[in-house]
Amino acid sequence: MRRIKRNYELDMTHGRLIPKVAAFALPLMATSILQLLYNAADVIVVGRFTGPEALAAVGSTGALINLIVNVFLGLSVGTNVVAANYYGAGDFRGAQETVHTSITVSVLGGVLLGIVGVIFGGTFLEWMGSPDEVLPLATIYIRIYFAGMPFNMLYNFGAAVLRAVGDTRRPLYFLTVAGLVNVALNLVFVICFHMGVAGVALATIISQLISSVLVVQCLMRSPGYVHLDLKKLRVTLDKLRAIARIGLPAGFQGACFSLSNVLIQSTINGYGAIVVAGNSASSNLEGFIYASMNAFHQAAVTFTSANVGAGKNGRIRRTLGACSVLVTAVGVVLGVFAFFAARPLLGIYSPDAEVIAAGVPRLRMFGLTYYLCGLMDVFCGVLRGMGATIVPMVVSILGACAFRILWIYAILPLAPSLMLLYLSYPASWILTGGVHLICYFRLLRRFPASPDEETEEEEKAS
Numbered sequence: 105m106r107r108i109k110r111n112y113e114l115d116m117t118h119g120r121l122i123p124k125v126a127a128f129a130l131p132l133m134a135t136s137i138l139q140l141l142y143n144a145a146d147v148i149v150v151g152r153f154t155g156p157e158a159l160a161a162v163g164s165t166g167a168l169i170n171l172i173v174n175v176f177l178g179l180s181v182g183t184n185v186v187a188a189n190y191y192g193a194g195d196f197r198g199a200q201e202t203v204h205t206s207i208t209v210s211v212l213g214g215v216l217l218g219i220v221g222v223i224f225g226g227t228f229l230e231w232m233g234s235p236d237e238v239l240p241l242a243t244i245y246i247r248i249y250f251a252g253m254p255f256n257m258l259y260n261f262g263a264a265v266l267r268a269v270g271d272t273r274r275p276l277y278f279l280t281v282a283g284l285v286n287v288a289l290n291l292v293f294v295i296c297f298h299m300g301v302a303g304v305a306l307a308t309i310i311s312q313l314i315s316s317v318l319v320v321q322c323l324m325r326s327p328g329y330v331h332l333d334l335k336k337l338r339v340t341l342d343k344l345r346a347i348a349r350i351g352l353p354a355g356f357q358g359a360c361f362s363l364s365n366v367l368i369q370s371t372i373n374g375y376g377a378i379v380v381a382g383n384s385a386s387s388n389l390e391g392f393i394y395a396s397m398n399a400f401h402q403a404a405v406t407f408t409s410a411n412v413g414a415g416k417n418g419r420i421r422r423t424l425g426a427c428s429v430l431v432t433a434v435g436v437v438l439g440v441f442a443f444f445a446a447r448p449l450l451g452i453y454s455p456d457a458e459v460i461a462a463g464v465p466r467l468r469m470f471g472l473t474y475y476l477c478g479l480m481d482v483f484c485g486v487l488r489g490m491g492a493t494i495v496p497m498v499v500s501i502l503g504a505c506a507f508r509i510l511w512i513y514a515i516l517p518l519a520p521s522l523m524l525l526y527l528s529y530p531a532s533w534i535l536t537g538g539v540h541l542i543c544y545f546r547l548l549r550r551f552p553a554s555p556d557e558e559t560e561e562e563e564k565a566s
Contacts (some may be wrong), residue, residue: 116191116410121419121426125407129399129430131272135263136278136395140388147388151381151454154300160380161241161301165410166387168228168369169249172221172360173470176213176257180206182347182403184290185409187268191329192413201330201340203265207323207348208337209271210261214254221250224488233373234365235380245301252309255316262319265330267406279317286311294346353497360505367512371525379522382462385453393438400431401485408489418553420490424544427482435475442471466518466526472531480504480537487544490551494542496544503536512513 116127151159172395183206190198226243234242263275286307293303323332408521411419444450446467450460487496512527 110266113226116188116270117414117419119414120175121407121422122430123428125400125403125423125426128270129403132402133274133396133399133434135276135279136398136537137204137392138283139157140275140391140395140502147384148453149294150301150304151385151459153294153303156381156454156456156459157377158241158301159459160384161236162245162384164302165229165242165246166384168225168232168362169221169246170368171359171366172228172250173217174255174358174362175352175355176210176217177260178353179197179209179213179347179351180261180487181354181405181454182349182351183261183493184264184268184406185350186343186346187265187330188406188409188489189413191269192410193415196277198320198343199268200331200336201331201343202347203323203330204338205260205340205343206265207263207320207332208339209347209431210257211254214215214257218250218253218261218380221253222247224225225250229461232370235373235377236379237377238365239304241301245305248302249308252312255309257303258316259312262316262323265323266319268332269404270406270410271330274322274454275319275408278315278322281318282311282315294495298533310462331387350491350493354449354488355499357497362401364505364508367509368525368528368547371512371516374521378458379458379462381454382450382458382464383466385450385459386463386467386470388415389449390474393442393471394477395476396474397431397435398481400427400434400478401428404482405489408486412490412538412551417551419553420486421548423541424482427485428479431478431482432475432476435478436500439474443468446471450471458516465523469523469526473533476530476533476537480533481538483537483544487540487547490544490549491544495547499539499543500536503530503539507532507535541563 114125114130147159147162150162183202187202187206188200188435190196225246229239229242233243259278265277266272286319289307289310290304294298297303299306320332323330324334328547328563369383373380404423407423408420411417411423423427426541446464447460448466450463452462454460484496484500508528511531512525515528516525
């Protein structure tokens with residue numbers, strides 16, 4: 105089938121890269137920030153209207169939630185890579201089978217995750233050593249949150265399909281609607297009905313339901329490569345294998361990152377509810393910086409995948425360059441702002457002076473170093489777009505996850521302090537990013553640029 109470019113699609117295989125990467129990443133950045141606002145609205149509302157224990161309860165579940173869901177979210181990365189490959193190559197049938205396989209997997213995976221989270225969420229929190237005054241509220245929140253997991257998975261996989269053709273605008277529109285609903289329902293459930301953490305969790309899953317319905321309707325109405333026909337929902341084994349080949353290592357890597365974060369959260373839990381609350385507020389703010397930078401990781405994956413599919417190997421190195429420049433700029437600007445505005449930003453989450461004081465050191469340290477994490481992710485994203493699966497997973501697990509665990513058990517006991525614990529993050533980003541870059545240059549030799557793929561003028565301009 106001849107590919108017809110539509111106004112919401114983006115031609116990733118021709119033209120100057122920095123403007124196109126920015127056009128792709130900016131809506132995705134806004135989308136990711138809106139997703140974070142789900143949790144931020146939860147944390148802010150309970151922190152200001154319920155108390156430090158509720159703030160700690162909601163904030164302390166993040167690492168555990170990420171640990172449980174990251175394997176399936178990794179499959180959405182596989183969806184993005186595989187669908188972008190077929191789109192770049194002009195393979196309509198391959199793209200269609202990928203779409204229907206992905207949506208089917210998202211529903212099945214969401215149901216499975218929901219069952220696990222509802223049944224075992226409280227037990228997992230106990231294993232993490234959640235403070236006694238926090239555990240009952242955290243258990244309520246996590247069980248309700250996981251009841252909505254099928255909607256969460258469906259939206260994320262649907263958005264991954266749209267990103268494969270360069271469409272990052274419509275997911276933004278859907279999250280805008282859902283985010284406004286989430287904020288409104290938070291206020292109603294907590295202030296009017298005094299539902300506490302149960303109210304903010306319920307508001308979140310209603311919002312996720314809305315976003316999932318909107319993305320499914322969008323795919324059903326979209327012609328061409330990303331069209332979804334509910335009658336064709338099935339798993340095509342070769343497409344599932346292709347998605348899993350990319351996605352499972354990505355998901356396993358994400359789960360290992362989350363495992364190291366769970367261990368760090370468990371260490372922080374030992375300092376009491378006030379420190380947990382301050383750490384939770386800081387972590388939530390850091391999430392906005394990470395989400396902004398992660399848009400360029402997604403751009404690196406998608407642009408590289410599309411150009412590999414189209415045989416435009418010469419654009420791989422320029423994709424890395426464009427994404428690296430942009431992610432550094434965004435990370436430095438936002439990080440410096442977080443450093444100087446740490447106290448008023450934390451004050452949004454809680455008026456408690458002790459909670460604010462507990463969060464300031466972490467937020468300032470992360471603000472100055474978080475751009476290193478963005479670069480690490482861009483390097484990893486380009487490797488995945490080039491079809492590498494095991495290497496970036498192993499490097500990330502050893503360089504970040506295992507290194508952080510070693511830090512907790514070998515370095516932290518030498519001078520126990522929260523700041524030394526937090527320093528494990530930038531140290532792991534430098535180590536992992538450096539090894540990813542070495543792997544990229546070695547792998548690049550397998551992707552020689554063809555002489556006729558672009559003019560010399562295009563290369564200089566991009």
